[in-house]
Amino acid sequence: MSIYTFTNTERNNKKATEFETKSLLYLVGFRKDRDQVDLFTIDCFNDVTGIDKSYSELWDIQSKNYSKFYPKQIGEFLFTLYKNHISGLNFCCLILFVSKLNKEYLIKENLDEFGMDNFQEDTRSRIKNGLIDKLKNNTGKNNEEDAESFFNKIIFVQDSKDISDYIKRITKFKDRKIRNNDFYQNIFEEIRDVQSAKKNSCIENEQIEKIEDVLKFNRHLFKKEIYTLIINRVLGCDIFEYKSIPISFKNETDNLDTEATKDLIQDCKANLARAFFNKNSNPEFWKVLEFTINQFDINPKADIYRVYSGLESSINIKSKHLDRKSLLFIISIIKDNIYAN
Amino acid sequence: MRIKKIAIGNLREAFIEDRLKDGVNIIFSNDNNKGKTLLMQGAMYAIGKDPIFPESFNYREYYFYTKIEISGKEYEFLRKKNSIIVKSENAYQICNSISEFKHFFDKEIYQLPRISKDGNEGIVAPSLLYELFFLGQDKRNTSKLISAAQYDKDDFKNMLYSMMDIDNVVLDKFKERNLKEEKIEIESKIRSLKKKLQTIKANPKIAEYSSKNINREEYEKKKGIMESINSDIAKYRTEQTRENNRKIKLESLLFELNSLNRFIDTGKIKCANCGSDKIIFASANSEYNFEISNMHVKKRIIESIKEDIKIKEEIIEELACKINSEQEQLNKEIVETPPDYRDYMIFGEEIINDKQIEQEIWEANKKLEGILEELKKKNEEHVEKAEQQKSFMRNVIASMNSIYNEIDENGVLVFSDIFTKGTETYSGSENQEFYFTKIVSLNKEMNHDFPIIVDSFRDGEIASSKEEKMLDIYKSLNKQVLLTATLKDEEYQAKKYKADEKINVIDYSNFADSKILQANYNDEFIKILNKFETILGKI
Numbered sequence: 001m002s003i004y005t006f007t008n009t010e011r012n013n014k015k016a017t018e019f020e021t022k023s024l025l026y027l028v029g030f031r032k033d034r035d036q037v038d039l040f041t042i043d044c045f046n047d048v049t050g051i052d053k054s055y056s057e058l059w060d061i062q063s064k065n066y067s068k069f070y071p072k073q074i075g076e077f078l079f080t081l082y083k084n085h086i087s088g089l090n091f092c093c094l095i096l097f098v099s100k101l102n103k104e105y106l107i108k109e110n111l112d113e114f115g116m117d118n119f120q121e122d123t124r125s126r127i128k129n130g131l132i133d134k135l136k137n138n139t140g141k142n143n144e145e146d147a148e149s150f151f152n153k154i155i156f157v158q159d160s161k162d163i164s165d166y167i168k169r170i171t172k173f174k175d176r177k178i179r180n181n182d183f184y185q186n187i188f189e190e191i192r193d194v195q196s197a198k199k200n201s202c203i204e205n206e207q208i209e210k211i212e213d214v215l216k217f218n219r220h221l222f223k224k225e226i227y228t229l230i231i232n233r234v235l236g237c238d239i240f241e242y243k244s245i246p247i248s249f250k251n252e253t254d255n256l257d258t259e260a261t262k263d264l265i266q267d268c269k270a271n272l273a274r275a276f277f278n279k280n281s282n283p284e285f286w287k288v289l290e291f292t293i294n295q296f297d298i299n300p301k302a303d304i305y306r307v308y309s310g311l312e313s314s315i316n317i318k319s320k321h322l323d324r325k326s327l328l329f330i331i332s333i334i335k336d337n338i339y340a341n
Numbered sequence: 342m343r344i345k346k347i348a349i350g351n352l353r354e355a356f357i358e359d360r361l362k363d364g365v366n367i368i369f370s371n372d373n374n375k376g377k378t379l380l381m382q383g384a385m386y387a388i389g390k391d392p393i394f395p396e397s398f399n400y401r402e403y404y405f406y407t408k409i410e411i412s413g414k415e416y417e418f419l420r421k422k423n424s425i426i427v428k429s430e431n432a433y434q435i436c437n438s439i440s441e442f443k444h445f446f447d448k449e450i451y452q453l454p455r456i457s458k459d460g461n462e463g464i465v466a467p468s469l470l471y472e473l474f475f476l477g478q479d480k481r482n483t484s485k486l487i488s489a490a491q492y493d494k495d496d497f498k499n500m501l502y503s504m505m506d507i508d509n510v511v512l513d514k515f516k517e518r519n520l521k522e523e524k525i526e527i528e529s530k531i532r533s534l535k536k537k538l539q540t541i542k543a544n545p546k547i548a549e550y551s552s553k554n555i556n557r558e559e560y561e562k563k564k565g566i567m568e569s570i571n572s573d574i575a576k577y578r579t580e581q582t583r584e585n586n587r588k589i590k591l592e593s594l595l596f597e598l599n600s601l602n603r604f605i606d607t608g609k610i611k612c613a614n615c616g617s618d619k620i621i622f623a624s625a626n627s628e629y630n631f632e633i634s635n636m637h638v639k640k641r642i643i644e645s646i647k648e649d650i651k652i653k654e655e656i657i658e659e660l661a662c663k664i665n666s667e668q669e670q671l672n673k674e675i676v677e678t679p680p681d682y683r684d685y686m687i688f689g690e691e692i693i694n695d696k697q698i699e700q701e702i703w704e705a706n707k708k709l710e711g712i713l714e715e716l717k718k719k720n721e722e723h724v725e726k727a728e729q730q731k732s733f734m735r736n737v738i739a740s741m742n743s744i745y746n747e748i749d750e751n752g753v754l755v756f757s758d759i760f761t762k763g764t765e766t767y768s769g770s771e772n773q774e775f776y777f778t779k780i781v782s783l784n785k786e787m788n789h790d791f792p793i794i795v796d797s798f799r800d801g802e803i804a805s806s807k808e809e810k811m812l813d814i815y816k817s818l819n820k821q822v823l824l825t826a827t828l829k830d831e832e833y834q835a836k837k838y839k840a841d842e843k844i845n846v847i848d849y850s851n852f853a854d855s856k857i858l859q860a861n862y863n864d865e866f867i868k869i870l871n872k873f874e875t876i877l878g879k880i
Contacts, residue, residue: 236638240645244432276634
């Protein structure tokens with residue numbers, strides 16, 4: 001016999017966070033103009049907002065994961081996006097990221113990405129009314145005219161992909177290995193957890209003058225961090241699996257006999273395994289990877305000794321495991337196994 | 342897999358063959374001794390096969406090079422003695438033993454089949470795999486394997502089953518009891534021999550026996566041989582010690598990593614919202630958002646280290662086998678010493694007994710452990726797999742018989758296995774027909790990725806009509822087929838094969854007798870060696 005039933009609790013929080021992560025990864029990997037986006041803010045302007053390198057343009061995403069949407073409700077969900085549209089900041093792209101919509105609402109039901117014109121006539125007008133009514137209730141004004149330019153700009157994105165698809169899509173290099181879903185799931189969850197932790201601070205009623213001021217709240221993630229994360233996980237999983245000596249590392253082994261070469265390679269791998277396990281080397285090792293990846297991004301054929309001397313002069317490496325040879329080894333692996341593909 | 346280029350040579354003489362194509366290739370000459378066999382054996386030797394070369398050819402003085410394409414990637418192999426360098430597009434690997442080579446091959450190039458032998462599951466040596474598609478000219482015997490000395494025909498069948506994913510081990514139920522009895526026997530033998538040794542040691546004067554009657558020259562020769570064996574043993578021991586050190590280092594690394602990885606067992610902090618156990622403290626200045634690794638990465642590293650340790654164990658064991666065999670050789674030398682060298686004899690007796698016992702115990706224990714493990718593991722799935730294996734073998738044999746009837750309508754042979762019984766070895770054209778049907782049927786039933794290579798494919802005076810049918814079948818396989826043949830004068834004059842567009846013919850008749858290796862290939866060959874640059878000094 002039940003006495004009281006809990007209802008209206010936030011049971012969907014995990015799913016909602018996951019959906020916000022999907023929308024962030026959509027911005028990283030699926031948009032045509034994805035290369036222009038440099039960093040993302042979490043829960044500042046909206047659930048997720050992409051920003052370009054010069055802090056002049058914003059990609060705004062509101063995400064909603066419901067099993068069923070009513071047209072009027074869709075209109076109401078556009079409220080924050082609309083507010084941003086008229087805010088005076090340069091929002092170049094406004095996106096409502098949703099789970100699969102009822103196909104009867106749509107003209108071309110299979111499109112993943114579309115504007116208002118893909119809604120059936122009556123659905124379209126009910127969506128418009130949904131937003132206009134909400135605006136009236138909140139501001140007391142009739143904003144119908146302003147709303148029209150907003151409706152021409154807004155983009156709807158339907159999520160139809162698995163978590164692993166989002167991660168695979170943003171793996172920049174050609175991964176030779178077939179990895180199981182756990183591998184992608186784990187990376188996805190790590191991004192989700194970081195994204196979720198970003199919301200723990202309070203910024204309600206804070207003000208900014210310029211877009212770049214948003215960095216002071218530490219609610220942002222750089223795109224390169226996500227790339228580095230993925231390369232890092234691939235390296236971590238494979239470090240003992242690489243059975244060959246990378247060709248770029250050859251100079252280091254030229255003067256050694258076979259036995260000494262084998263010892264050296266094993267020592268390097270052991271040191272790197274320690275770096276992956278030791279939390280104390282966390283920031284240092286991240287810097288090393290980020291710096292190296294950045295160098296090969298600029299020039300995939302960069303000389304490993306140049307990369308190493310750049311590393312030495314820009315990062316103060318204290319961890320004794322990250323010695324010269326081990327660093328040259330990981331630089332060679334990144335060059336030969338990740339960038340050579 | 343496709344063979345694209347073969348080369349053999351050293352700095353004085355060389356030969357390079359790069360005219361091989363897809364489909365059927367026939368290398369022929371109007372006489373023997375033109376180097377066809379050397380080329381075929383050399384190609385396979387470079388990719389890890391056991392050596393079968395003519396006695397007169399000192400293969401240890403040459404480099405063997407083969408370039409292959411497998412699964413869309415190219416690999417170049419360069420072998421001298423037991424060292425092989427493998428070069429791919431952006432990496433190279435030096436393997437100093439065939440065991441090391443096979444692990445590398447298995448991991449990076451093509452996954453080799455696994456079979457159970459003496460109770461341990463292991464990767465097969467390349468030589469056994471090559472029996473599937475390579476048929477040499479010499480040492481043919483339809484009742485056994487040609488190369489791959491450490492394997493027998495059951496191992497070959499088990500390899501086929503493994504490749505077809507129907508592997509299992511047929512067990513002899515009485516083996517366990519027999520082995521236990523054998524062990525007890527050896528244990529009592531050890532006891533009695535130890536007593537004997539003690540007696541020898543208790544009487545040191547025996548060892549001081551004078552050697553003045555010994556022929557000095559003979560003595561020095563004998564001493565030289567023994568010293569060379571001893572130095573080999575010392576070399577293997579050093580290698581074994583280094584591998585062992587590496588293994589110990591990996592084991593302690595594993596321990597170290599596990600201790601860095603320990604969770605607090607008393608409880609975990611969880612996010613009340615989403616249930617995640619990854620809670621991070623978000624400081625305002627935190628530079629890096631992500632952890633340096635996750636559980637998945639850590640688990641993978643630990644697994645890989647464990648795998649590496651296992652490989653090291655195998656290499657150490659292989660070295661132990663080598664040391665044992667050198668030791669046996671040493672003991673043999675000691676036994677063969679003339680009666681005059683009695684001091685050697687007395688000393689030798691001690692070594693022989695000692696080592697023999699150790700060897701026997703080692704082998705028996707290993708066998709026993711293996712069988713016990715095997716019994717436990719395989720008993721249940723045994724029946725079903727055995728049925729699948731029988732059916733596979735039936736299909737292969739049926740195919741052999743049908744192909745045989747196709748090429749020899751009046752033939753009287755009926756094949757009942759892929760090897761003949763020890764007492765009925767085929768010879769002449771029957772031998773050739775048997776091998777032909779076998780190699781083609783295995784290809785048909787397994788649809789494997791390898792080429793077909795037959796050195797001297799008409800050995801045994803195959804009739805022309807049969808040969809034509811065989812060639813038609815080879816052509817229908819739609820894969821690379823490398824054949825060699827020695828033509829009779831009239832066939833050569835009639836330009837046999839040349840009319841067939843589907844066959845790539847390569848004529849070796851112009852080479853002088855036994856002179857396939859020539860100085861005019863040297864420059865090209867040195868270019869090949871140069872590709873391996875400084876690594877070369879290490880083999």
